[in-house]
Amino acid sequence: MNGHPMTPSETPRFVPRNFLPTDEQAAIQLSRDRIVVIRANAGAAKTTTLALRIGEALARGLPPEDIQALTFTPEARDVLKRRLVEVGIQAAVASRLRIATFEEFSAQALEDLDRRQVTHIEHVKDLKPYFHEALQQVSDTYGDRIDYLVTDASTRALSQFFLTQLELKATLALQADLEGLGEDEVSEALGVSYPTALTIKEYEQIRLRGGEVLFRGPFDATYDLACMLDADPSVRDGLPRARIILCDELHDLNEASFHLLQHLIVKGYTYFIGAGDIDQVIHSRHGASDEFMRSRFVAAFPGTASYPLTYSFRHGPHLARAAGAFKDKPADSLLPLHTEIRELHYGPDEASCAAQVVAALKQWTKSGKPADDCTILVREPYHAIDIENALMQAGLPYRTLEMPRYLDRDEILFLRGMIAIALDDFAATAPAKRGAVFDAVTLFAEVSFGPDEDVARMRQAVIEEPVALTWLFSGRVEEAASKDVRDKVARVVDDLLLAARSQPAGQVLGALRQHLAGLLDFAAALADRPDSALRRAVAEVVEDATTMVGYLERSALVIDEQVLLATMRNRALTLLAKLDQVVAGDVKQRMAGVIAYLRQAAADTPADVVLRQMCAMMDIEALASRLYVHPHEARVVRRSIAGFIQAAQDMGLNLRQFSDWIAAADRYAEGKRHRHVFQLDRVHHAKGKEFGHVVLPFLEAAEFPASGGDRREEENLFYVAITRAIGALTLISPRDPALRSPFVKRMQLDRDKQQAEAALKRNAQRGSAPLRTEFRANGDDWDVARKLGAHWDGTRKVFYLLPGQSPEPFARWIDAAGPRR
Template identity: 70%
Template structure:
């Protein structure tokens, strides 16, 4: 690594560290900055920009990319903070990857393609794709459900984003089986077909793009460049490219950078923290910073940023110990790390949260500077209730309040239907409750239904929610048909698992023949048309499997034939399971009948448990949510809601009235005077004076079924959001405490941390530079007297220790 002698850009009110100066002066073509949390990554990039400007590079030749609008805006502020004039900073190109891709595509395509950011506005295109897949593949693929409920839409776009961000959607799927396609892409074959159909509609065979949704611009530009549809010469040419938050880099963005960086022309500087990779599902990976840049650009240089400018040495050393990497701070700040403990359940933990908030405000700190960060949304239930009991105002950031979560809104809708008191629900909540009931009741709207009109009717006329129940949910089906189908499914599974292959074949043939006869004899059973169509499909599949048995049994050994039948068998079992478990409408009818017959003093938690048992909400969640983790979160959220109801010891009507009052308690939009509450995953890039981390318990944080390396990173992100104080709340029983706490080595590093605070106090007592301005006529004389010139800000300055006396005539102005 070669460097010039001295920087030409001297920042305002900032003395760069040796690490920052090395980056500012680097002449390496490609630089990856491996920074710690709070280590002034963005400020360091601003210094590098300032140095380029001071050396005469025009602002138009510099491109800076970020991943979020928030990061973009912070970088723009840092440019001004270090002393780059506003007029110069305004000429710099600072954009998110998607903004840059969109602007570039508009220049290349010579037109503005409509941008659609709302999932609901994209719904018609998903409907069209589903219809096309149904028409082309109906009955030929497994697990195909023509569902565009709110939850289904959200998951469709989440799956699409994963495939686009990782560029897996570009994988060669030729000659792969359905199972192999699903394994390669990580989603069901039906989802793959729907996404492909959606993309064919969005991007025509001619290459014309009908519209672009979220992230589509980045994906489209990367694909066009990789495929040679557009060339490097059509991209804007930049002498220096900078990238912030490099740990969020995904495959599509990396491919874009590879095309933007010209080996003999461009300098690239990217900054990130390897230990803040928490979006792996969207393609983020530490391999980009560790090895991918080096592989793509031999000679890539790596620079560290060790010192934190967010929190003091006590927390810097604890974070470094946790991650086993060098970490320090140059702030003369004692960031206190406090440990509090709880006995018993979530309520006792939440009470410790309230006590910690009160301790913070009792010392004169503003309550809005205090943030409570939870690992998962279900943990917020007890905390929100405890804050309300203590009359402590709070607001959630990106995470919705627990009463506004979709699964809780569903239960609220069920209570309102049972009590016939939906009119008591705040009007602003009714539409969301309609959506939630429709989703969890798996209400099927036809393509002719005006869902928006139905939703508005529920908002305007609360009694319309009862229509949704009576008209769409309370549809009785043939219980004996369903039970017979369920019994057949159970027997198929049992015989496959418990007997030798040749015996399974015989038993399988008998079961299939019996099922076929039963289905064919179902005329007049009273089953509705939906069940009849499903049974007809089962009938066809059953006949095909029996024919396959008869044709294959003579020429194949039993094990080989059984292996070949596996996929058909699983398809059949899946359909049978859907007939049984998917009979939510009948279950809903039974739930409402139960609830409307309840005695007025029935405990709310008892009623809610019956709803969940009758609906089998865990199985329902697994069916509604693609990712198992999301399904588990929903189940935990419902369990926490019921637990809260049990603790309140209210009957159903009292609980409904309490919910209405709680809605009003948290309905304000104020920011000041409120504790802040959110999930850890939502606050990367943010910072708070005091951070409270509750539920630091085994199997809670780290979460038992999550990837351990990403759990490590989540905890690291959580603790490093703090500036002045960090409170860790864990069980009194040491055996139940999160192992993460011990890894921080809090007590062991206290003496070293205190010594570092004293060191920093001495360092910051040194005077900074003194700036002054003169008229152009006096510039030569000021230089002769020894003043230094800052060409970026167009001011003179004196270095620390330089006498100010010769410059008194200008310093007094």
């Protein structure tokens, strides 16, 4: 690196501890290409290979401070730090390297450039005041002439807003010039609704108040630095240069981080090495794309070199070759490990999918393997419903990882809250769950809170005093605010129709003018209320009543009184019809009807019947579509609720019994919080992880790949899922081949069995090959050891002997400390 070019025939100056690099790793370690993109397979030691490259640079005299490593997550950052020490780089040297996430690097760079600290807000929930302020600004500016993405800063609304904003910032879509575009054009350009675009714009103006950054939330530092450098590339001169920049998990690269790398890589000076697997791109919503590794680096940096990492060090040849067949790419393993791939089937005449999952888990532990080394990965959360119920019924302890238990999902907590209100037994819900039920009920009931209300105190009251949930329902849901507006207008219409039968038209019109003035005063008094349905009702009254008053004043002397009265009657009836629609769509009105139905239902009514009626009355599909921005998320909610109802039907319990079962299930989960339990999670959360045994259920044609999903991303999700396994992989699919996921067939499980067996033997022989022997020598012995033929590792500060080199001349040092391998 120090101006001394390396050639492929050179011997590496850095020799790692305890393992022999592959030819592919050695080629990367010695590469003299300025820009290197490593296209690795799953489990192919990407991080270890980057550590080797760092070790080589250090061994050639490059100061640690001249090396910058970037990752996308703190977990990946910490893994790289550990790997550096594991390969043999001294901890004191490794600590001098600049290793950070993109966000950490950007935050420090901005602080250095601006010469001031900016408050960093790590958690989205702490950004709620600014989100609420942005909503209020949009509301004040645009009134009620558009439907907003959300009408209050609920937990779900907050998370969805920032997820959408993250997508736009990661893709740099917010940099687009939208001035002069119409509503539809803005929506099309950003891929979000116009109200969402307005809210994001207001939020950014709050964050950048007065042209100076007030605070930064998640990903804001990366976005801000990329935008700053794009706007003025000379800003780069204020940042420290790195001789080598390394990037792990390159498949997670997005537009903002790619722009940042383009500015950090100094032509003719910086070496860049990035490692990723193009088949693990599963975060396209966050801007990730395989195009960066496939073509964007080559376009931005002509001469970019591509190196492969073919061999897996996670699982054995059988699974490596099956994964390669699925992705139609070379793949193998250098582990002497037989990763068993087992297929189980289910169908009308056989055990259910969940039963087969239970059978696979029992077989795993029966063979003496620990439960916590076995993980079930599902494509969608609703797939977990049958599985969790089966695990509880079989008495098998389990825990979910990043995915919540299905009984703890928002939509299920909402139904649980409704049942608890109807049965007046919320006290049976564990205190640890009550706050989450409060959140879910307020979300799905679209309960709005004003900016001055202490929502946290209300939530705590529900936790401490269960009856407070009923108070919330009575005070917020049953207030029927939009219906009050509708009823007031209805009384005006009734008075108008009644008076028109017996009084002169002029007198009726005069009375109507007073009624309309009263309606406008009534609406003005409600203008600051946060309730969304109420706001729509008030908007209708203000618009129509104002128009009617103006028309009356303009027409009183020029239009026949009878004709004018008929016109006013028709307009009043039209307003009433509009308000009827608002009330019909008011979730609170629907909820009031649901609770009334639940309280009147017979005690022995089957729970599934009650739940279906409840969902029909709530129009749960329309509600989910409104609450969740992305159609796929709304679909997951609907399927989750359907699965919950099906579980109730399968149990054959009435509503009261079903409520008791839910409480018992919560207690079961609480009682199973110990170490040796099976694990359950979504495939989406598994990238970067590995498990001894992976169980993949519901491998049906319409489920995995998901119906309507992006085909390439579905393939990548499946690839990620199967390559998490170390010792065993169980695939559970329908007995009927026509119903199975096409992904299973593409693995070609029977094709390469003989080659995999041969690879196992090869790997066993390779694993027995001797590694180098290390020892230390001090003082005068240092020169003696060198003269005897010992090799010096300047990175780890140890002597070593190459395989085949006799240890006898060095016995005095080796025996003194014991062999180091």
